[in-house]
Amino acid sequence: MKNVYIETYGCALNRADTYVMITLLKNEGYNFVENPEGADIIILNTCAVRLETEERMKQRIRELNKLSKKLIVAGCMSGAEPATVLSIAPNASLIGPQSVEKIVDVVESKDRKILLEGDRAFMTPRVFDGKIAIIPVADGCAGNCSFCITKLARRKLRSYPLREIVEAAKYSIQRGAKEIELTGQDTAAYGLDLGGSIKLTDVVNAVAELEGDFMIRIGMMTPEQAIRIIDDLIEVLKNPKVYKFVHLPVQSGDDRVLKLMNRKYTIEEYKNLVSEIRSKVPFVNITTDIIIGHPGEDEEAFNNTLLLMKEIRFERIHLAMYSIRPNTRSASLPQIPDNIKKMRIQIANKLYEDIALSIHSDYVGVISRVITTELGRKGSVIGRLVNYIPVVIKNENAELGKWYDVKITEASFYDLRGVLV
Structure with a gap:
């Protein structure tokens, strides 16, 4: 049987897609190797969330294409920028993130295939690395943020069947997984496409009822969807099998910038949400994402972001300097000069590191x-x-x-x- 090499970049959802592809190909008897030189087929699962990431992907496509193997480019760059991929590797097959269940067809095809959209079969992975199993609960999101290219690659919100998620978790726990990471672009949007009759918290409760010694990590969620399920969310966070961890990307501390980003909450609503969670879930870790230098961020808006960081004192912040992404609304807006963005992110990083060190120092001796x-x-x-x-x-x-x-x-x-x- 032919050898396959797979290389993955990006978020937990991308890694989950890789595990799905590995599961399907292993079921067909394919063998996986550790380096591209020893492979008959190369799969590159790409990320395109930021400009520098995209440039790295382009370089990696060039390098792998030179090996003259069957090359399949998967992931968000294929879904959002297929023409760019094909301009670098004209003979490569492309498979978008919402078509990964068709990977066997693409691998076995003698001709180049391009599958960018389709109705997913909702296959959950049956492989994982180490002690952490990443299990997708949904693909796509309910939002439409102005800066986001991922929305172009994962266009539709598609919630996985509850039974399939629970079976994947059970399989992983029985094989030694100690952390079940329930992932998605917006985990709190789970079930919206199913009429709202089932929610993320139903999924967490069902997984928590499984036998075994394990912990559940709930993946990233947008504030507006977290607000929608706040009471039930607080209750599941109290479960001893659930990490007291909430990843709530705020993106900016300024209401005007949030409106330009097409985010669906105000800073006051965000602060109330965090306050509600912290008041009812002891030791909870509030982690966030912040974009520095988004179009429209003047000095006042930037200072409002710094003030929010000081007020909320996030345990962790994923800080990113805004970069233009093609075919997004933010790309058409007047841009902040690079030198200003670089200066601002240095200031924000220093503040974040000081706050996080202060929080972590309280644990010393405990x-x-x-x-x-x-x-x-x-x-x-x-x-x-x-x-x-x-x-x-x-x-x-x-x-x-x-x-x-x-x-x-x-x-x-x-x-x-x-x-x-």
Whole structure:
């Protein structure tokens, strides 16, 4: 049977798509290899969320195309910018993120295939790496943000059947998974395409009822959809099998910029949402995304973002400098000069690091319960607190997939360090 090499970039949903493709191809007897030189077929699962990412994808397509193997370019760049991909690799097959269940057809076709859209068969993965199983709950989202190219690649919201999600989680837990990551572009939008009769919280509750020693991580959700399910969301966050972790991208601290972004909430609504969660879920970790330098962000708007960071004191912030994405509404607006964007992101990064270090420093000297899920550098093991803050354990006796009492000895803005008690 032919050898397949697959390389993946981007978000958890992209990684879940890769696991789906691996599952389907393994079912057909295909063998997977560790390097492209040893493969008959190469699959590149791309990301196009930012300009620098897209440039990296272009370079990687060029490199892989030179190997003269059967090349399949999957992921968001294929879905959103197929002409760009084909201009670099004219003979490559393309498969969009909402067509990944057809990967076997593309691999086995003697001719070039281009499959960018289609009705997904809602296949969930039956493979995972280490102790973390990534399981998609939905593909696509209910929003239409002005800056987002992913919407062009994943055009429709499609919620996976509850039974399929639970079966995938059960399969993974029985094979040693200790973290079930329920992922999607907007997990809180789950069920909107099904008439609203079923919600994300129903999915979390169903997975939490499975037997086994594991934790559930709920993936990113938009504030407006989180507000829609807030009461039920707070209740599932209280479940001992659910990480006290909420990823709520605010994107800007200024209402005028949020309107230009076509975000569907105000800063006051966002602050009320965070306050409601924090008041009812002890130790909860509120993580966010912020775009610096989006069109329309003047000095006042930027300062409003800094003020929001200081007021909410996020445990983690994914900061990104705005970059133009083709065929998006934000690309047509007057742009902020690069030198101003670079200056602003340096200021925002410094503030974020100071706040996060202050928060993490409070853990130093504390003995905390930690579950180990990943291998770190130099023989270390990475575990997670119940609020998903990472802890690097410098002890060769620590095993993956176990709960340990760990004394926190050091803190950085990014993580904690500790030793077994």
